[in-house]
Amino acid sequence: MFGIRTWRALRRRGVMGINQRNGDYVLAYNDRRLYPLVDDKIRTKKLALDAGIQVPDMYGIIDTEQGISKLQHIVETHGDFVIKPAQGAGGDGIMVISDRFEGYYRGASGRMISPEELEFHISGIISGIYSLGGHRDRALIEYRVRSTDLFDRISIGGVPDVRIIVLKGYPVAAMLRLPTRQSDGKANLHQGAIGVGVDIATGVTLSGTWHNLKIDRHPDTAHPVAGVQIPDWEACLELAARCYELTGLGYLGVDLVMDKHKGPLMLELNARPGLNIQIANDDGLLRRCRIVEDHLDGLDWKLEPVARRLTLAKREFAVARLPEAPEAP
Template structure:
């Protein structure tokens, strides 16, 4: 077990009102101001810089095909020559999934998205150029980098729950201690994306057992996946101990004291970190129906 979890989650059940334990946005911001230096926040925001820091710390991350961060590299890059049959292109400084382009297979000189839409080499180059020009960075005056990675193939246990797309895990940690976790499960309504705002499922996870305890879509509790009919409550996340180990080390590797680690389960490599968030949201508490405040206090943090 990751050090510190027994202290937080072991022992007799707590008797006080869980609503008293809710971490509000002001308190969350105070934690970020206290433990997340501006330089570390900037490092986490840049997916390439964060990946370099994570890999230097020995943390398993998704692979890298190429990083295109200037127009010289863009001019030398040839997708048909340099890219695999299945891949993901991500803006290094993008957010909320903007600018991510995925190909699931290649036939001849054409790739295909999960929807079946074709992607020519020209279309791929156009997208990479838009990324490098800062089209998805949130600042039109700032150039960006295109991070190209091999496409992750989900662990079959998780893949069997969803109709399509890649489920991912969000684990909130303070220093080396994981505090709360959920899995985000794509639906047909979310267009195969693990995005809660687009009606993906958010499912809370018991930190000790790694089993789903509660699942919701846009605040509505559910017990089964609405598209596949697979039962969710009680489902055990594969490789849970490894997930916790990765999450516990992500923040310190990037320089963050309080963070959210996003982790996927690859069919061959197991748990892999895809991103570290320096401003993790507080909605996870509504999904889990548990508060973060008491868990944070159990680590020794003084809120006064």
């Protein structure tokens, strides 16, 4: 009986479950033929560049065991870089190189990595151990994003990113994902990163979630996570909304990073975004998605300009009372 009451309470809050996400949104709005556009980071990057959307620079691609020998040539003019599987998911297989020392590479955590270890890692990527479905993959070597000074106060060992859920081109929910020591500098919640809700209207952060628990402070820095203004928020929302036209996928997770020198960059897209964003925002996705669907019914599914989509999102999903900005540590 307790389970039934809990289920009814969640439904009243407009909380979306995984089965409903899969059936009513992922399957309903996302044509499976379009999945390769977002499941392969190299294809996604090329799509974005053709559309004039900024992404981290691509230094090179390694797709064969013989091609691993090209690594030294690819990175010879770059002191830092990132290696990632083109078809990886959840941050698995990503290796961040922040510096070099005496023939070794220094990882984001400070650990020294030998050239042989780096080549072995790339070999694993190519063999498909990190790819969706275990298929052979390609290793992507790209620009390492530099975190902003603002995020350095509330993050540890890596670059935070912003996840925005987009329904038919309308941003419906957003969260800031903060790396921790436990996540080894990666902004992936299942590896121990923090998800912090974001007010769609203003780009101001709300409370956070860590391992599905509500938190107010970063566990490593003890700095409050609420009340932080994400820079270039309007540009972030516009970029996310444009990804609907970019891919044709109606239900989409857009991951952005804020680079210290280049501003907002699109990192990757996800056709099956997770549901933790509801905990971070203390608000249900189902409620928000139905507001957009009701609005679209009145338009006979006509696509509105980006500016009008953002106006609706900011009006309908604004937080009434925002937390105050934290004091400087």
